Amino acid sequence: MKTSAWILNLIKNMKGAFLLSFLLLMLEAGTNLATTGLQKWLIDDVLIKGQYDQLFKVVSLFAAAFISYAVLYTLSPYVMQRNELILIARIQEKLLYTLQSIPFSEYRKKQTTKYVHYFNNDALLIADVLAAQIPKAIQSLVTAVSLTLIIGYISPVLLVIVLWLSISYYVASKKMGLKTKVISREVQDRKTELLVHIEEGIASTREVVAYHRRSWESAIYNGLFEKYFKVVMQEGKLQNKISFISEPLKWGTNIAVIGYGAYAAMHEQISLGVFVIMYQFSFQLVTNYQQLFDIVIQLYNRKALFERVREVLDLEPEAEGQEALPVPIDEVCFEQVTFTYEEDTKPVLRQVNLRIPRGRKVALVGSSGSGKSTIAQLMLRLQVPDEGTIRVNQVELDSIKRSEWLNRLSVVPQEPYFFPETIRTNLILGLSEVSDHHLQKVLEMTRVDDLIRDLPNGLDTVIGERGMTLSGGQRQRLAIARALLKDPEILILDEATSALDTETEYFIQKMLDLHRAGRTTIMIAHRLSTIVNADIIYVMENGRVVEQGTHDELMKGNTVYKRLFTAQVMNNQNEMVSIP
Numbered sequence: 001m002k003t004s005a006w007i008l009n010l011i012k013n014m015k016g017a018f019l020l021s022f023l024l025l026m027l028e029a030g031t032n033l034a035t036t037g038l039q040k041w042l043i044d045d046v047l048i049k050g051q052y053d054q055l056f057k058v059v060s061l062f063a064a065a066f067i068s069y070a071v072l073y074t075l076s077p078y079v080m081q082r083n084e085l086i087l088i089a090r091i092q093e094k095l096l097y098t099l100q101s102i103p104f105s106e107y108r109k110k111q112t113t114k115y116v117h118y119f120n121n122d123a124l125l126i127a128d129v130l131a132a133q134i135p136k137a138i139q140s141l142v143t144a145v146s147l148t149l150i151i152g153y154i155s156p157v158l159l160v161i162v163l164w165l166s167i168s169y170y171v172a173s174k175k176m177g178l179k180t181k182v183i184s185r186e187v188q189d190r191k192t193e194l195l196v197h198i199e200e201g202i203a204s205t206r207e208v209v210a211y212h213r214r215s216w217e218s219a220i221y222n223g224l225f226e227k228y229f230k231v232v233m234q235e236g237k238l239q240n241k242i243s244f245i246s247e248p249l250k251w252g253t254n255i256a257v258i259g260y261g262a263y264a265a266m267h268e269q270i271s272l273g274v275f276v277i278m279y280q281f282s283f284q285l286v287t288n289y290q291q292l293f294d295i296v297i298q299l300y301n302r303k304a305l306f307e308r309v310r311e312v313l314d315l316e317p318e319a320e321g322q323e324a325l326p327v328p329i330d331e332v333c334f335e336q337v338t339f340t341y342e343e344d345t346k347p348v349l350r351q352v353n354l355r356i357p358r359g360r361k362v363a364l365v366g367s368s369g370s371g372k373s374t375i376a377q378l379m380l381r382l383q384v385p386d387e388g389t390i391r392v393n394q395v396e397l398d399s400i401k402r403s404e405w406l407n408r409l410s411v412v413p414q415e416p417y418f419f420p421e422t423i424r425t426n427l428i429l430g431l432s433e434v435s436d437h438h439l440q441k442v443l444e445m446t447r448v449d450d451l452i453r454d455l456p457n458g459l460d461t462v463i464g465e466r467g468m469t470l471s472g473g474q475r476q477r478l479a480i481a482r483a484l485l486k487d488p489e490i491l492i493l494d495e496a497t498s499a500l501d502t503e504t505e506y507f508i509q510k511m512l513d514l515h516r517a518g519r520t521t522i523m524i525a526h527r528l529s530t531i532v533n534a535d536i537i538y539v540m541e542n543g544r545v546v547e548q549g550t551h552d553e554l555m556k557g558n559t560v561y562k563r564l565f566t567a568q569v570m571n572n573q574n575e576m577v578s579i580p
């Protein structure tokens with residue numbers, strides 16, 4: 001889509017509001033011109049020719065023009081600001097929607113704070129260009145054309161002088177404008193860099209304090225601020241230079257008009273009234289040209305923002321899939337799945353074959369980094385296989401409607417995210433129908449009921465950002481409860497009980513086995529004691545499935561599984577022995 005088409009699409013349904021702001025600005029400019037024009041009438045006809053009977057009329061018209069100007073002057077910013085706010089909301093909503101529908105892999109290309117900067121900087125500046133700067137540019141243009149015609153009519157010589165001075169200003173400021181474009185881009189980039197650092201600095205407070213790195217952190221901040229400061233000062237200097245050029249333009253015009261006007265008035269080529277308004281009109285014309293040029297240069301500078309935001313908005317959304325989800329889900333199969341996170345790096349999964357039959361407990365075990373969580377990501381469709389396919393009852397997973405699939409699947413991730421909201425909000429997470437009975441049952445199964453009993457506001461206790469006010473084990477219990485509330489057909493638990501004490505882990509495992517009997521559960525676990533009763537255990541190593549079978553089958557012979565299991569048992573025994 002071209003930028004112009006994109007803008008038109010953005011201001012869809014707002015044409016009336018935009019027209020209104022143009023109209024108000026035009027009327028504002030018109031009344032402003034009228035107040036100056038009326039002075040000629042007052043001076044030439046009323047004062048010089050002595051037509052005192054017209055005084056009341058002239059004064060009334062002055063009053064009407066001033067009142068209209070005052071009303072319009074307050075009304076037009078209001079309408080423009082309203083348009084601007086609506087546009088900001090639209091751009092931000094589009095950005096959020098796009099970011100939530102693009103492939104997950106796109107996120108790795110930028111830091112999250114950079115995306116945040118698009119929301120609270122770029123969106124605001126774009127809305128300002130469309131709702132305020134462009135209408136003001138049109139107002140200046142129309143006023144400048146009207147003034148050019150009026151001055152040209154009064155005195156062509158004067159018009160030539162004013163035009164010549166204005167063109168010189170334009171040429172000089174354009175040259176500077178090109179330099180400011182480079183610097184203002186630099187200012188934006190340095191500002192983003194600084195903001196990114198500040199946000200990350202706040203997020204990493206715990207680590208910085210724990211590792212005594214405050215002075216190291218301050219040094220980085222100071223370095224970044226210095227760079228930012230330098231470019232801002234450079235930008236300021238350039239702007240001062242532009243003002244330095246614009247001032248002589250104003251003096252030049254003043255001197256030319258006073259000299260030429262006084263000469264023409266003395267020789268009675270123009271009346272005194274014309275001399276007065278000519279002086280004011282030419283001054284207004286110069287000011288208008290300046291405004292117009294400044295806006296044009298600013299628009300030119302902000303073009304980059306439009307491109308930056310459109311680059312994000314133009315990202316292809318992930319395919320949603322059209323096929324209905326087969327009911328019930330009899331089996332999910334990975335067929336020769338190979339997957340790589342980054343191009344030109346070695347695959348994280350290699351020709352993986354898995355069969356996850358309905359109602360079974362399937363376990364994925366293996367060393368750290370062997371690719372277990374990646375399998376959960378592929379199941380969630382956050383990533384897509386490079387080769388091979390994932391099938392649900394023979395239907396390719398990618399072709400199934402995403403929403404239907406995700407409604408039937410719950411994942412407890414290794415590092416669950418929590419909103420800084422109440423426990424209830426974090427558990428329900430927008431689910432529309434959750435009965436109190438079901439909620440209570442899930443709270444008991446996951447021992448979250450024990451947790452909330454000790455909290456002053458129970459379920460309505462607000463937990464800190466990312467659940468910081470909870471312990472690791474408490475967070476895991478909440479995450480399991482959240483997944484179970486959905487009553488999913490397939491449940492994936494990725495190291496979901498690793499931070500729990502043995503007794504609680506055993507209790508929750510028993511509850512899960514009991515309540516999810518006949519439902520598909522995939523367990524990713526390091527503690528093998530939690531999966532010994534699984535129907536199928538897949539053992540992974542370096543992105544490959546190296547063994548599969550039940551616990552008893554895998555304990556026969558010299559298997560990787562047996563080695564892992566024996567090592568854990570030995571370890572546990574040693575720990576038991578070392579406890580006095």
Ligand SMILES: Nc1ncnc2c1ncn2[C@@H]1O[C@H](COP(=O)(O)OP(=O)(O)OP(=O)(O)O)[C@@H](O)[C@H]1O
Pocket residue numbers: 341342348366367368369370371372373374375414
């Ligand atoms: N977002 C990512 N971008 C790039 N590489 C990644 C990403 N996530 C994981 N990896 C890499 O993929 C490999 C498999 O990671 P994965 O998280 O699937 O391992 P895992 O078996 O779950 O390990 P663990 O038991 O430690 O949780 C690792 O080598 C890891 O470095």
Ligand SMILES: [Mg+2]
Pocket residue numbers: 372373374414494
């Ligand atoms: Mg993992």
